[in-house]
Amino acid sequence: MRFSLAVAALAPVLSVYGANILVQVGAGGQLAFSPTNITANVGDVVAFQFQGKNHSVTQSTFADPCALMTTPAVGINSGFQPVAANATELPEWSFTVNNASTPLWFFCAQTNPISHCGQGMVFSVNANPTSAKSFAVYQAAAIASNGAAAAASAAGSVASSVVSDAGSVASAVGEYRGVMLECFR
Ligand SMILES: *[C@@H]1O[C@H](CO)[C@@H](O)[C@H](O)[C@H]1NC(C)=O
Ligand SMILES: *[C@@H]1O[C@H](CO)[C@@H](O)[C@H](O)[C@H]1NC(C)=O
Ligand SMILES: *[C@@H]1O[C@H](CO)[C@@H](O)[C@H](O)[C@H]1NC(C)=O
Ligand SMILES: *[C@@H]1O[C@H](CO)[C@@H](O)[C@H](O)[C@H]1NC(C)=O
């Protein structure tokens, strides 16, 4: 996967250049991704627009919904993206799907004051709704775990990337920020 971080003006919702799937993060103050699950083709850019609070898009495994994936590679991670109540620009982060046969699992790693993952704030790409590894099963496992145990390690991992991501946001207002990194998948 390629992924990038950008900041967009508030007004245009679909504002990541080249993006063809937009996911709203925390729209309406809800602890939710919207849509919750998508199907995507190879080459599709999945762009996340952070609409409030202080959320993240953090990759997990299916088996451990509220923890940053560590194998077979460290998961991709937007880091926390705080949005002030009076913000006039919203942070965006995106990645490009490079294998449509591999489901991708994501959660919000925020645990303050409660685990967003434990509230069901999870997201999937190309999960098969009729398989044992469906989005519904993944979300139910996240809620059942209440974000426990695993959340601590995820928060620790995310915290280290917040620093650089926040810096990127601050210095990239209103323009596309070309933070393009290869994901080892
Ligand atoms: C966002 O959340 C993280 C994790 O809880 C926290 O470390 C950070 O200080 C928060 N940022 C803001 C601006 O509230
Ligand atoms: C948002 O509010 C904070 C706290 O009141 C203030 O420091 C900041 O300048 C405001 N930002 C904008 C863009 O109005
Ligand atoms: C895509 O993912 C599938 C399922 O995980 C895997 O079998 C296949 O080798 C992957 N293809 C590439 C090109 O990595
Ligand atoms: C997956 O997303 C679709 C489209 O937004 C939605 O209709 C469906 O209910 C979602 N599946 C689950 C299990 O939430």
Ligand SMILES: [Cu+2]
């Ligand atoms: Cu969240």
